Amino acid sequence: MEKKKILIVEDDISISELLCQIVVQMGHVATPSFSGTEATLLLKSENFDLVLLDLMLPGLTGEEVLKEIRKKSDIPVIAISGKLEIVAKLEVFEGGADDYITKPFDVDEVMARIQVCLRRSEKLQPISEIENLKHKGLTLELDTKKVFVSGIELKVTSKEFEILRLLLENPQKVFSKANLYESVWGDNFYGDDNAVKMLMSRLRTKLNKVNPTEEYIETLWGIGFRLKE
Amino acid sequence: MALSSTTRLKNFLDEFFLLSTTMQDDFPITFERLNIKHLLEEVMLTFYDEIAQLNLLTTFEIPEEEIIILADKSAMKRVLENLLSNAIKYSTGTLIISLHKSELTISNSTNITDISHLFDRFYKGDKSRTKKSTGLGLPIAKNLMEKMNGTLTAELDKEIIIMRCKFGG
Numbered sequence: 548m549e550k551k552k553i554l555i556v557e558d559d560i561s562i563s564e565l566l567c568q569i570v571v572q573m574g575h576v577a578t579p580s581f582s583g584t585e586a587t588l589l590l591k592s593e594n595f596d597l598v599l600l601d602l603m604l605p606g607l608t609g610e611e612v613l614k615e616i617r618k619k620s621d622i623p624v625i626a627i628s629g630k631l632e633i634v635a636k637l638e639v640f641e642g643g644a645d646d647y648i649t650k651p652f653d654v655d656e657v658m659a660r661i662q663v664c665l666r667r668s669e670k671l672q673p674i675s676e677i678e679n680l681k682h683k684g685l686t687l688e689l690d691t692k693k694v695f696v697s698g699i700e701l702k703v704t705s706k707e708f709e710i711l712r713l714l715l716e717n718p719q720k721v722f723s724k725a726n727l728y729e730s731v732w733g734d735n736f737y738g739d740d741n742a743v744k745m746l747m748s749r750l751r752t753k754l755n756k757v758n759p760t761e762e763y764i765e766t767l768w769g770i771g772f773r774l775k776e
Numbered sequence: 777m778a779l780s781s782t783t784r785l786k787n788f789l790d791e792f793f794l795l796s797t798t799m800q801d802d803f804p805i806t807f808e809r810l811n812i813k814h815l816l817e818e819v820m821l822t823f824y825d826e827i828a829q830l831n832l833l834t835t836f837e838i839p840e841e842e843i844i845i846l847a848d849k850s851a852m853k854r855v856l857e858n859l860l861s862n863a864i865k866y867s868t869g870t871l872i873i874s875l876h877k878s879e880l881t882i883s884n885s886t887n888i889t890d891i892s893h894l895f896d897r898f899y900k901g902d903k904s905r906t907k908k909s910t911g912l913g914l915p916i917a918k919n920l921m922e923k924m925n926g927t928l929t930a931e932l933d934k935e936i937i938i939m940r941c942k943f944g945g
Contacts, residue, residue, distance in 0.1 A: 721821045725814045740840070768836065771821040 551575040551596035551665055556586040556612065557627070558604055562650075566599055569657055583607025587615050595622060597664055602628040602639065610642055617643040621671075623664040627652070680715040682774060683761055685754075687712055696757040706731055707750050714764065714774040721773045747772060791912040795897070798919035805848045805923050812845045812852070812943070813838060816875060819856040823864060832867055832884075837874035845878075845943040851920045855928070858913040859939050872936075879942045886937040894930050 553570045555577055557563040563579045570577035578595070580586040583604045590598075598616065602609030613624060626644040628635065636647050645667075646660050680687040686695040692708050694701045703711070709731045713722065722730070724743040732742075747764065754763050765775040797803055816838070827834055859882045863871055867884035874881045895918050897911065914928075921928040925944025930937065 721824060723814065723818045723821055725811075725818070767821055767824045768834070770817045770836075770838075771824070 552594065553577055553661070554586065554589060554595045554598045555579045556581075556583065556598065556604065556609070557601040558582060559601075562601075565654075566657070569654055570599075570661070573658055573661065575661075583609065583612045586612050590616060590620075596668070597661065598622060598624045599661075600624055600626050600644070602626055602630070610639070613639070613642045613644060621668075623668045625660060625664055680712065682715050682718070683763065684758065685711075685715075685763055687715060696754060699757055701753060701757055703750070703753065706746060707753075710746065710750060714772070718774050718776070721767060721771045723771045727772065744769075788912075791916065795912050795916050795919065798916055798923065803923055805851060807846045807924070808849060809844050810847045810849055810852060812843050812847070812880070813875060814842075815849070815852060816856060816873070816880065819853060819860060820873065822857075823860055826864055827871065830864065830867070832864065833870045835870070835872045837872070839875060843875065843877060847924045847926075847943065848920075851924060855917045855920050855941065858917040859941070862913055863939070866937075868935075870936075879940060881938050881940050883936050883938040885935055886932075887935075888932070888937060891930050891932050891937065 553575050555563055555566045555570065557566060557579070558581050560581075563581065567577040567579055575596075578589065578593070580589055584607050586598075586600075587607065589595075600609050600612060604612070609626065609628070613626070616622060616624060623645045624643065625646040625648060626639045627648045627650060628639070629650040630636070631649055639647055645664055648657060648660060679689060684697045687693075687708070688695070689712070692705065694703050694708065694711060710727060713727070713730055724740055727747075728743050747766070751764055754761075762775045765773050767773065860873075863882050863884040866886060866888070868887055870885040872881070872883040874883070895914050897915050918928040921941060921944075927940075927942045927944075929940050929942075931940065932938075
């Protein structure tokens with residue numbers, strides 16, 4: 548995933564710093580803002596890809612900021628709050644938030660939620676902005692969802708396409724079977740190891756048929772996969 | 777050189793702090809239903825390149841079915857990381873990871889002949905102290921296992937050292 552600009556609206560300096568660190572660690576750019584008024588000004592003057600919005604702000608509240616944002620933009624907003632009650636959460640969703648994180652939060656969970664929000668909004672973006680993914684003669688056409696190996700089209704299922712896309716988008720990353728399952732099926736992993744194993748082996752066979760000299764997917768001990776360099 | 781010494785000192789202090797907090801009664805542990813097989817696989821994969829580089833003969837005994845335990849995810853992750861990095865660091869060539877319903881063993885071939893001080897703070901297997909480690913990994917892992925109502929013990933079987941994690945919950 549390319550670098551994204553993320554606005555962090557949080558008045559507590561240490562939490563703001565922590566959120567900035569998380570965002571930077573994910574390879575994105577963080578812009579901290581410490582009040583609702585400042586945030587609305589920044590949103591007017593700059594383009595952001597995502598907003599992390601604390602609801603308990605001095606001056607303009609988070610809910611009010613959200614209202615301002617939704618008047619003219621579909622930018623993904625993740626609300627952060629100490630309020631645990633369902634009613635509070637529902638109000639925020641109704642106000643147009645895409646996701647909700649309660650304090651105290653878990654760093655990994657925040658990362659995952661940011662990732663999901665960005666991925667979702669990326670899928671909604673106009674086709675013209677999408678670039679194709681390429682690796683060693685393998686091309687993924689993201690708009691048509693077609694795969695080409697050395698110029699020859701390879702028929703793949705939508706799940707196979709998603710796997711290839713995931714691997715090509717994260718060239719060094721190792722995915723466990725559970726990771727792949729959750730990313731591609733978009734579901735919690737219930738332990739069906741075989742579904743992933745079979746999908747991967749089918750995909751390797753297909754790729755191998757078209758180009759027997761090149762290996763595209765590296766299998767690590769049969770429990771993980773990554774793009775072969 | 778100076779930088780690496782500083783980093784090492786920082787690591788040492790971080791580990792020392794963690795060890796001291798794990799010894800307190802109020803160390804935060806949140807039990808959840810944890811798929812230990814997935815966590816183990818995930819952690820093992822982070823060591824893949826290191827193991828491949830060292831050319832360790834690695835054997836897995838991991839069951840087909842899922843194993844769910846009651847444990848704190850981040851504490852359990854820490855335990856697995858500490859045990860695996862130790863086993864890799866001190867292995868003389870083989871590594872065996874074996875998961876069962878109520879326990880996990882991580883074993884490696886070793887030169888060590890005396891394991892009585894293994895869980896002592898600052899103890900390091902190699903006398904030359906050349907390996908980059910704080911010597912706090914095992915005591916931390918043991919404390920964390922005990923916080924989760926489990927145990928961590930060590931056995932020496934000929935030239936194989938076996939670290940045995942019994943899950944609590």
